[in-house]
Structure formats: C-alpha cells, structure tokens
Amino acid sequence: GFEEILEVSQIYSLVGGLGKDKPLITQRPFRQVHHTASKVSIIGWGSQLKPGEVSLSHKGILFFDELPEFPREVLEVLRQPIEDKDIHISRASGTVTYPANFMFVATMNPSPCGYYKDPEIPCKSSIMEIKKYQSKVSWPLMDRIDMILEIPREKIDTILDTAQTDSSETLRNKVSNARRIQQERFGDTGITANAHISAKHIDQYIPLDKAAKDFLEQAATRLSLSARVVHRTMKLARTIADME
Numbered sequence: 507g508f509e510e511i512l513e514v515s516q517i518y519s520l521v522g523g524l525g526k527d528k529p530l531i532t533q534r535p536f537r538q539v540h541h542t543a544s545k546v547s548i549i550g551w552g553s554q555l556k557p558g559e560v561s562l563s564h565k566g567i568l569f570f571d572e573l574p575e576f577p578r579e580v581l582e583v584l585r586q587p588i589e590d591k592d593i594h595i596s597r598a599s600g601t602v603t604y605p606a607n608f609m610f611v612a613t614m615n616p617s618p619c620g621y622y623k624d625p626e627i628p629c630k631s632s633i634m635e636i637k638k639y640q641s642k643v644s645w646p647l648m649d650r651i652d653m654i655l656e657i658p659r660e661k662i663d664t665i666l667d668t669a670q671t672d673s674s675e676t677l678r679n680k681v682s683n684a685r686r687i688q689q690e691r692f693g694d695t696g697i698t699a700n701a702h703i704s705a706k707h708i709d710q711y712i713p714l715d716k717a718a719k720d721f722l723e724q725a726a727t728r729l730s731l732s733a734r735v736v737h738r739t740m741k742l743a744r745t746i747a748d749m750e
Contacts, residue, residue: 510565513605517557517564535566535608541575549583550595555602558595560587563608570612574642581647584610588650591702610651614643624659652701652738684748700741700748705733712740 514531518524523531537559539548550558559568570576587593587606594603616622617631618639631639648654672680688699691711697703703711714722726736 514565517561517604521556521562523562535563536569537563537566537608538569538571541570541572541577543576543580545577545580545583548580549587549593550602550604553597553599555595555597555600557604558593560584560593560606560608561604564605566608568608568610570610573612573614574639576642578642578644581643585647585650588647612651616640616656623656627659649732649734652742680749684745687748700745703737703741705737708737708740712744714740 511530511532514535515524515529518531539559543559546558548559550556550561573581587608588610591605591607592603593606595601617629617636619630621627622629622631622636629636685699692698697707700711722736722739725731725739731739
C-alpha cells in the first residue's frame with residue numbers, strides 16, 4: 507500500500523537512495539548481501555546513524571548466499587531484528603530505532619564440498635568437516651527461520667522439462683490470492699500477514715480442532731520444539747492452507 511511505499515522511501519532517503527528520477531521506492535526491496543559485509547553495514551553505520559541492510563530490506567527480502575561463509579558475529583546480529591522487526595543503533599552521537607520487517611532468505615551447501623547426501627556424487631568432506639561447516643550457523647538463528655528445506659541437485663532432464671513446474675505467473679497468482687485472503691482475515695487490525703500474528707492472538711486467528719492439536723502436541727513433545735517453533739508451525743500451516 508501507499509503507507510508502505512512512504513515508509514520504505516523514507517528509509518532510502520537517509521542513504522541518498524532517492525532522486526528526481528526515483529522520488530519513491532515503489533517495488534519491494536531485494537537486498538543481496540555478500541559474506542564480506544561488516545556487522546555495522548548490516549545493522550546501521552556511521553556517526554549519522556544511517557540505516558543498514560536490515561532496514562534497507564524493510565518490507566522486502568534480505569538475501570544471504572552461502573550462509574556459513576558469513577562471520578559468526580554478523581549472523582548473530584540478525585537474531586534481534588528477525589524477532590522484533592526493528593533495529594536499535596547506539597553510537598556516541600546518539601541512539602535511533604529503524605524498522606526492519608524483512609523476509610530473510612538464505613542458502614547454504616550441505617557440506618564444504620557440496621555433495622553430502624547426493625545420490626550420485628560421493629561426498630569428499632569428512633564427518634568432522636561437515637559438522638564444523640554446519641555449526642557455523644547457530645541454533646538460535648536457525649530457530650528463527652520459518653522454513654528449512656533440503657533441495658536435491660536436479661537432473662538435467664528435469665531442469666529442461668519446464669512443463670513439470672508451475673509458471674511464475676501461476677505462482678504469483680497463488681501468492682496474491684493468499685495475501686488477499688489474509689487481508690480479509692485481519693481487516694484493519696494492523697496485521698498484514700500470518701507471520702505477524704502475535705502469540706497472544708494466535709488461538710484467535712488459527713483455532714485448532716482436537717485432532718490437529720493432539721498431533722501438534724505429540725510432535726512438539728517428540729521433537730522438543732520451543733514455543734516459538736510451535737507458533738511458527740501453526741502460522742506456516744495457515745499460510746499453506748491459504749495458498750491452497
């Protein structure tokens with residue numbers, strides 16, 4: 507909506523991201539961050555307290571490629587804005603809070619060589635190397651990621667056979683329809699998506715029947731799921747239902 511356009515545009519105006527040819531940011535931001543980026547550039551920087559990548563991706567996507575290649579201290583600063591949807595910057599010159607409500611998307615190989623669990627190419631990494639590589643991404647950060655998917659290497663005939671996959675237009679229509687359903691669900695409450703339902707309102711917007719509640723309780727007990735993960739599972743399930 508226009509309020510979101512103004513909100514994002516105000517952030518970009520602080521870093522000189524607007525001009526006569528682009529007075530407003532009218533598309534959702536997509537920020538791809540390289541693993542050489544510093545912690546300061548991620549959260550905000552300089553004596554003028556300018557917004558960093560977590561705020562420049564507000565209302566859009568923040569993308570980290572090859573997640574384990576990032577320094578641990580850089581990854582750990584993501585935990586607070588992912589959870590709170592804003593970022594607090596304190597310097598000698600003052601303190602400021604910027605919005606940071608972004609969708610965090612990241613990729614990583616399963617092992618240093620990239621072939622762990624590959625059905626055709628043997629993995630060249632040792633078990634210790636794999637554990638060390640995967641442990642670069644901490645559990646508290648992983649605990650804040652809604653979906654973690656293992657994507658196998660596609661065979662060439664599957665890649666070339668485009669008839670087997672949904673077109674971008676079909677997927678776009680599904681997403682647009684799901685967002686419309688959610689707008690109708692939340693009305694003027696200020697909630698814009700299932701992901702933003704607070705813990706105190708989750709039973710109101712995602713009521714579970716007995717069978718679903720029993721199944722979720724069994725899974726939470728068996729897998730030792732945190733309250734955060736249980737609520738996220740419910741919100742993700744609601745979104746899948748909206749997509750369908």
